[in-house]
Amino acid sequence: MKQLILSLLLSLSILSALADRLTYSINENWNFRKEADSDWQLVNIPHSWNTIDVQDEESGYYRGMAIYQRELNLDASNSDKQIYLYFEGVNQVAELFVNGHSAGKHIGGYTRFCFDITKFLHFGKPNQLEIKVDNSHNDNIPPYSADFTFFGGIYRDVYLVVTDKVHVSLTDHASSGVYIETPRVNEQQALVKITTLVDNKSQQSTSIILETSILNQSGERVWTTRKKHALNPEEQQEVLIEAKLENPILWSFENPCLYTAKTSILDAETEKQIDEVTNNFGIRYFEFDPEKGFSLNGKPTKLIGTNRHQDFKDRANALPDEFVLRDMRLLNDMGGNFLRVSHYPQDPTVLEYCDRNGIASSVEIPIVNRIAETDEFSANCQTMMTEMVKQNFNHPSVLIWAYMNEVLLRLPYPTSDPNYPTYTSNVTTLALSLENIARNLDPQRYTMISNHGDLKRYHNARLTQIPRLVGWNLYQGWYSGRINDFESVLESIHEQLPEKALFVTEFGPGVDERIRSEQPERFDFSVEYGQLVHEFYLKTIQSKPFVSGATIWNLNDFYSESRIDATPHVNNKGIVTTDRTPKDGYWFYKASLSSEPVIFIASRGLQNRSGVANKTENHSNQSITVFSNLPHAEFFLNGKSLGNQTFTDHVAKWIVPFADGENLLEVAGLKDGKTIKDVQRINFKLLPHSLSNPEFNFEDLNVSLGGNSSFFEKDPAIVWLSDRNWEEGSWGAFGGAFYRKKTRFGSLPTSDADIMGTGDDPIYQTQRVGIEGFRADIPNGTYAVSLYFAELVSPAAKEMSVYNLGNDAVTELAEERVFSIEINNQLMVKSLNLAADYGAERAIEKKFIVRAENNQGINIHFIPEKGEAVLNAIRIARKY
Ligand code: GCB
Ligand code: CA
Numbered sequence: 001m002k003q004l005i006l007s008l009l010l011s012l013s014i015l016s017a018l019a020d021r022l023t024y025s026i027n028e029n030w031n032f033r034k035e036a037d038s039d040w041q042l043v044n045i046p047h048s049w050n051t052i053d054v055q056d057e058e059s060g061y062y063r064g065m066a067i068y069q070r071e072l073n074l075d076a077s078n079s080d081k082q083i084y085l086y087f088e089g090v091n092q093v094a095e096l097f098v099n100g101h102s103a104g105k106h107i108g109g110y111t112r113f114c115f116d117i118t119k120f121l122h123f124g125k126p127n128q129l130e131i132k133v134d135n136s137h138n139d140n141i142p143p144y145s146a147d148f149t150f151f152g153g154i155y156r157d158v159y160l161v162v163t164d165k166v167h168v169s170l171t172d173h174a175s176s177g178v179y180i181e182t183p184r185v186n187e188q189q190a191l192v193k194i195t196t197l198v199d200n201k202s203q204q205s206t207s208i209i210l211e212t213s214i215l216n217q218s219g220e221r222v223w224t225t226r227k228k229h230a231l232n233p234e235e236q237q238e239v240l241i242e243a244k245l246e247n248p249i250l251w252s253f254e255n256p257c258l259y260t261a262k263t264s265i266l267d268a269e270t271e272k273q274i275d276e277v278t279n280n281f282g283i284r285y286f287e288f289d290p291e292k293g294f295s296l297n298g299k300p301t302k303l304i305g306t307n308r309h310q311d312f313k314d315r316a317n318a319l320p321d322e323f324v325l326r327d328m329r330l331l332n333d334m335g336g337n338f339l340r341v342s343h344y345p346q347d348p349t350v351l352e353y354c355d356r357n358g359i360a361s362s363v364e365i366p367i368v369n370r371i372a373e374t375d376e377f378s379a380n381c382q383t384m385m386t387e388m389v390k391q392n393f394n395h396p397s398v399l400i401w402a403y404m405n406e407v408l409l410r411l412p413y414p415t416s417d418p419n420y421p422t423y424t425s426n427v428t429t430l431a432l433s434l435e436n437i438a439r440n441l442d443p444q445r446y447t448m449i450s451n452h453g454d455l456k457r458y459h460n461a462r463l464t465q466i467p468r469l470v471g472w473n474l475y476q477g478w479y480s481g482r483i484n485d486f487e488s489v490l491e492s493i494h495e496q497l498p499e500k501a502l503f504v505t506e507f508g509p510g511v512d513e514r515i516r517s518e519q520p521e522r523f524d525f526s527v528e529y530g531q532l533v534h535e536f537y538l539k540t541i542q543s544k545p546f547v548s549g550a551t552i553w554n555l556n557d558f559y560s561e562s563r564i565d566a567t568p569h570v571n572n573k574g575i576v577t578t579d580r581t582p583k584d585g586y587w588f589y590k591a592s593l594s595s596e597p598v599i600f601i602a603s604r605g606l607q608n609r610s611g612v613a614n615k616t617e618n619h620s621n622q623s624i625t626v627f628s629n630l631p632h633a634e635f636f637l638n639g640k641s642l643g644n645q646t647f648t649d650h651v652a653k654w655i656v657p658f659a660d661g662e663n664l665l666e667v668a669g670l671k672d673g674k675t676i677k678d679v680q681r682i683n684f685k686l687l688p689h690s691l692s693n694p695e696f697n698f699e700d701l702n703v704s705l706g707g708n709s710s711f712f713e714k715d716p717a718i719v720w721l722s723d724r725n726w727e728e729g730s731w732g733a734f735g736g737a738f739y740r741k742k743t744r745f746g747s748l749p750t751s752d753a754d755i756m757g758t759g760d761d762p763i764y765q766t767q768r769v770g771i772e773g774f775r776a777d778i779p780n781g782t783y784a785v786s787l788y789f790a791e792l793v794s795p796a797a798k799e800m801s802v803y804n805l806g807n808d809a810v811t812e813l814a815e816e817r818v819f820s821i822e823i824n825n826q827l828m829v830k831s832l833n834l835a836a837d838y839g840a841e842r843a844i845e846k847k848f849i850v851r852a853e854n855n856q857g858i859n860i861h862f863i864p865e866k867g868e869a870v871l872n873a874i875r876i877a878r879k880y
Contacts, residue, residue, distance in 0.1 A: 020276050021163040023086075026072070030154075035065035048091075048153035048316035054559050054569060055314070057756055061149065061561060068131040068154055076124040082163045082201045083121055084170050086114040088156030088347060090133055091317065092141060097130040107141055107380055109150065110344035110366060111387035114161075114174040118201070140376040142384065145410060146343060146368035147571060148309055149559040151316035156347055164274040166208055168263055169197035169236060175390035178263055180281040183444055187297075190248040190283045196239045196263055200231035207231070207268035212241055215260040217249065228268055250297045251282025251396040253337050256358035258282055258396070280355060282396025288446060288469050288501035294548040296360070302542060303360060303549025304593060305336035306575065307506060309558035310346050313578040316559075321349045328353040330576060331555060334586060335593030340505055340551040343368050343405050345388050354397030362400035362448060363392055365434075369410040373426045378433065385434050389441045401438045402448040404431060406473060408457045415457075424461040431466045450505040455493060464497055471505030473553070477522060478509050480745065483536045494546050504541060504550035508573040509533040512566035513583050513605055515762055517722070519708040523748040525566040525762070526709050527584050527603065531625070534585050538592060539649060552589070556580060566762045568754035581605065584625070591627035591650040597671040599628040601680040606712055610685040610719035611658060619657035620686055626652050626667050630676060633669030660686035685719065690729045691778045692855070698778050700877040701731060706738045706766035707749055713760050720763060720873060726775045735772025736868065739792055751792040758843040763873045764790035770868040777857040782880040785823060785858060786847045788873035794840035819869035822861040823850050831865060849879070
């Protein structure tokens with residue numbers, strides 16, 4: 001173990017500051033192995049063992065036990081200290097051993113915990129730390145199930161805390177030991193109640209002075225109190241003080257003013273300081289009104305922001321603080337004023353940022369989809385609730401404690417089953433117990449439960465009555481119905497529950513930035529369909545005063561093992577990607593919400609585009625969207641004006657005649673007399689109507705069949721044009737129809753299969769079924785013709801995704817499908833049987849070298865022998 005340098009550092013820093021408490025990370029140099037492995041690996045924390053296996057094509061990821069080990073050296077000068085290990089988050093069960101002794105066990109992957117390890121330590125000698133971490137599924141630990149991935153590991157910071165024997169407690173559910181409440185607040189005066197837990201960990205009785213000061217934002221002391229306390233050996237004392245602050249500066253969105261409570265413990269005899277902690281807090285009052293919505297300090301404000309999941313591309317959930325902060329800045333820069341910290345408490349950095357930047361928030365414990373009807377499950381939920389409230393108690397940004405997300409979505413019994421009423425009554429009992437914990441610990445804040453659209457179900461289980469505020473996760477126009485049903489659903493909820501303040505805790509479409517469509521439709525994952533959803537929802541949310549707020553699902557795309565969308569295992573409802581690249585949705589919200597001037601030409605990622613000219617022109621007309629909060633702007637293509645437009649709800653569109661080669665797009669508008677503009681360079685590959693046009697140098701043609709979407713393959717920047725029928729002198733397919741995925745309520749435009757052997761699943765997830773041929777009237781020459789196939793109708797019944805709320809897939813019987821392929825009258829493949837030859841849902845490319853002669857182009861025929869022929873995509877590339 002390379003720990004010499006490390007132990008030196010530790011000893012030095014401890015020696016240099018004997019008086020106060022010391023807190024520093026011990027993230028570095030842990031030895032790690034999965035339980036069954038024999039080799040150790042040197043890792044740093046934050047760490048997860050699921051960075052790779054959640055991204056691969058194999059379903060599942062390692063859920064089991066792993067071990068972390070490290071040495072800890074504390075020199076002899078620490079022998080009169082108390083030593084703690086403080087964990088910000090370990091998923092999901094952690095047991096700590098110090099020199100072979102069990103020093104504590106924590107259940108739950110999202111709350112913090114702190115163990116006193118003093119009595120197991122040897123000072124002046126190396127100590128062995130070992131942490132056994134287990135992320136196996138456990139019925140008794142929430143979340144029971146959920147649409148996200150349960151990465152294992154010590155994935156947040158670990159700190160060592162060294163204190164005097166007498167100190168502000170660290171072990172009341174890993175809280176700060178100081179609880180600050182502001183139960184009575186107005187502009188003239190605020191009552192501040194501060195409860196402090198003081199621990200005497202020594203065997204001696206002692207006397208201390210507890211000094212509490214309140215500092216204003218400039219660090220000036222505005223209030224202070226000092227009192228002597230006698231402490232018995234091993235005693236914990238709770239001290240309550242009350243302060244009245246005159247003319248407080250309130251914490252608000254515009255001015256998130258923070259006060260600091262400074263708590264010092266002094267030795268009563270020597271008056272030497274032995275411990276000191278600071279806790280920030282804010283002074284504010286707020287209300288959720290069922291009719292008028294939300295107000296902060298009496299000022300009505302619509303809360304709009306996002307949800308957030310904590311994972312990131314290639315890193316699983318193991319993010320350094322800087323990554324967390326970047327997420328928060330994305331939300332803030334967008335103009336969001338609310339974060340739903342879903343579905344679980346997150347890194348402390350999140351709420352610290354919210355406090356400092358005037359972003360309000362709700363935090364919740366991870367009870368998702370369903371509960372387990374066991375005492376152990378309930379007890380774990382109750383502990384998590386207590387931990388969440390105590391650990392986050394002082395954040396002025398937190399307005400809501402939440403605890404149950406769509407808990408009647410995945411029912412263990414059908415509603416007609418005799419066990420169903422018992423189940424719902426167990427849910428009610430659990431909800432009541434959690435509600436009580438929250439209200440007892442913190443009478444000031446609101447409580448919330450989030451439900452999916454089935455109001456009756458939740459109402460009958462009293463989940464619309466128990467919490468002070470009800471959240472709704474609404475997906476009209478995504479999982480079911482039409483986009484504008486959202487409005488009537490909101491109104492009907494409000495009508496049925498007129499006494500209850502309402503929050504839209506989730507809404508959002510799946511969007512894959514690689515997919516574009518001129519005929520957008522539900523579940524095509526196109527940018528265009530997503531935009532329709534976002535525009536309608538935002539407008540509706542803003543126009544209804546009774547909607548106190550709404551949070552987009554989600555800030556970021558996130559991993560969800562069991563989900564198969566356009567990128568398998570990723571939920572793509574984020575407005576930024578898993579690596580935090582903003583999608584168009586992000587810019588739309590920024591233009592709509594930010595007070596900074598915004599003008600933005602959409603679809604920044606698509607520098608390489610392609611399109612087809614119509615018969616008479618040598619350009620391709622494509623619609624370009626601009627998001628802005630300016631009143632109007634002028635658009636230019638290669639310096640030439642395409643006219644002025646007014647923005648409607650922050651969006652305007654110009655039809656841009658793209659020519660082959662580089663196209664310079666510019667848009668400019670005025671804000672307070674200053675020009676604000678945006679520029680985008682696009683490399684355009686124009687296909688003329690006639691590919692054999694002598695002025696045109698045909699290189700290649702790429703078509704994704706079976707759908708109205710085009711697909712932008714990132715590497716090597718290929719645009720797969722959408723399917724079309726053959727036109728005389730041009731190109732296209734003939735015969736058959738687009739594949740549609742059957743569901744109980746109709747059908748969807750793409751397959752929900754994870755296609756093996758490709759990262760560009762959407763190319764294969766659509767298909768022309770019953771295709772008779774494909775023809776390209778291209779110049780004489782030699783070509784590589786690639787045909788792409790994947791059998792989409794799989795015999796294996798799939799586990800029905802829970803999240804296709806209303807989209808319940810219907811198991812399709814495997815069809816026998818055998819066909820032959822002829823190109824230019826030559827038989828190329830005899831009796832192809834995709835399922836039998838390769839298996840279903842596997843990407844197959846067949847490349848043929850073909851000559852086009854006598855101006856006949858390329859002519860492909862599919863000859864069915866059994867069932868219908870299919871084709872998923874085609875590429876024709878010139879060789880000579
Ligand atoms: C929901 C869930 C959330 C899912 C989301 C979705 O209602 O609360 O966990 O990820 O829908 O994308 O389906
Ligand atoms: Ca952290």
